[in-house]
Amino acid sequence: MDFNKLAKAHLRDLTPYQSARRIGGHGHTFLNANEYHKSQLYFFNSTTLNRYPDCQPFELQVSAADYVGLRPENVLISRGSDEAIELIIRTFCEAGEGIAIAPPTYGVYAIFAQANDARVLKVLRGDSFTLQAESIVQAVQAADFKIKAVFIDSPANPLGTLFPREELVKLLSALPETLIVMDEAYIEFAPEHSCVQLIKDYPNLVVLHTLSKAFALAGIRCGFTFARPEIIAYLLKVINPYPVPDPVAQIAKQALARGGIELMQERVKEIVKRREELRGHLQTLSCVAEIFPSEANFLLVRFKDGPKVFAEMVQRGIILRSFEDKPGLENCIRITIGSAEELDEVMRVLTTLA
Numbered sequence: 001m002d003f004n005k006l007a008k009a010h011l012r013d014l015t016p017y018q019s020a021r022r023i024g025g026h027g028h029t030f031l032n033a034n035e036y037h038k039s040q041l042y043f044f045n046s047t048t049l050n051r052y053p054d055c056q057p058f059e060l061q062v063s064a065a066d067y068v069g070l071r072p073e074n075v076l077i078s079r080g081s082d083e084a085i086e087l088i089i090r091t092f093c094e095a096g097e098g099i100a101i102a103p104p105t106y107g108v109y110a111i112f113a114q115a116n117d118a119r120v121l122k123v124l125r126g127d128s129f130t131l132q133a134e135s136i137v138q139a140v141q142a143a144d145f146k147i148k149a150v151f152i153d154s155p156a157n158p159l160g161t162l163f164p165r166e167e168l169v170k171l172l173s174a175l176p177e178t179l180i181v182m183d184e185a186y187i188e189f190a191p192e193h194s195c196v197q198l199i200k201d202y203p204n205l206v207v208l209h210t211l212s213k214a215f216a217l218a219g220i221r222c223g224f225t226f227a228r229p230e231i232i233a234y235l236l237k238v239i240n241p242y243p244v245p246d247p248v249a250q251i252a253k254q255a256l257a258r259g260g261i262e263l264m265q266e267r268v269k270e271i272v273k274r275r276e277e278l279r280g281h282l283q284t285l286s287c288v289a290e291i292f293p294s295e296a297n298f299l300l301v302r303f304k305d306g307p308k309v310f311a312e313m314v315q316r317g318i319i320l321r322s323f324e325d326k327p328g329l330e331n332c333i334r335i336t337i338g339s340a341e342e343l344d345e346v347m348r349v350l351t352t353l354a
């Protein structure tokens with residue numbers, strides 16, 4: 001794959017902004033970045049908050065690489081995976097080119113594409129929302145504009161389903177000049193299905209991870225892009241000079257240390273258990289028409305009267321996510337797996353409607 005041909009033409013010769021931190025240098029007196037010379041310790045327990053952070057804190061790149069079994073040069077750290085999604089579009093799509101998505105899917109792909117003057121090709125899913133490599137390949141090849149990246153969430157949001165590895169391999173081989181972006185935001189809930197190792201064999205694969213879901217750190221905004229170093233280098237030309245605040249890097253490193261990963265795995269077990277308990281309870285209710293399979297921390301439920309359920313919940317102060325306006329998802333509501341008490345409350349209200 002020729003990464004230079006794939007990226008926007010004008011980025012080829014662009015040198016990323018050479019911040020003081022990127023230029024670096026060994027010394028004891030640093031007067032090169034117009035920073036204050038002392039840390040205001042009372043803001044946060046850190047002695048370095050007066051300084052700009054590294055663009056890519058190396059220790060965190062190492063932690064993220066170790067976590068998935070790749071190398072630090074395969075890692076880009078960003079403000080959540082949302083920032084990575086936009087960076088990919090901004091780096092690779094010229095005006096008039098675009099991305100492919102398979103709705104229903106995470107809404108941000110299309111929004112960022114539109115905001116960046118990129119076009120969006122919608123690939124049709126098959127029966128029960130299944131997604132085949134062949135339909136994506138056919139749609140991409142038949143498109144009247146150039147598709148630079150295909151975005152697939154696996155587990156998918158809001159469907160909760162996985163894109164099978166065999167299908168991904170077919171797709172990667174059939175579209176070697178297109179980036180295939182696997183958004184694995186929820187992969188900790190189905191870790192054996194991660195495709196991140198395929199990066200070693202397929203240069204066109206990009207995998208996104210986040211600390212926002214199973215790691216319970218949505219508030220720090222930290223996500224990871226795993227890809228070939230050439231792709232990472234292009235994204236680094238476009239990224240904000242200081243995307244990872246130092247407190248974020250410190251917290252993220254703790255999350256990816258052994259203790260943090262073990263805690264996360266405990267949480268995942270509990271969430272998966274509660275998800276299946278909720279499924280069992282929902283199956284007994286007459287107001288429920290269909291419960292989708294889920295490999296994530298939510299259940300997508302089709303009710304007989306979705307808008308009524310949603311309105312009733314709002315009345316009681318329970319906010320769920322309605323997908324009423326999405327084609328094929330009429331009457332569907334996504335319920336995040338919260339605490340046992342929160343789900344009991346949901347069930348209590350639903351029982352009154354059943």
Ligand SMILES: Cc1ncc(COP(=O)(O)O)c(C=O)c1O
Nearest residue numbers: 080081082106157185210212223
């Ligand atoms: C599939 C998917 N990808 C990415 C994200 C965004 O994650 P982050 O918080 O890392 O920006 C979400 C958030 O809901 C998501 O559902």
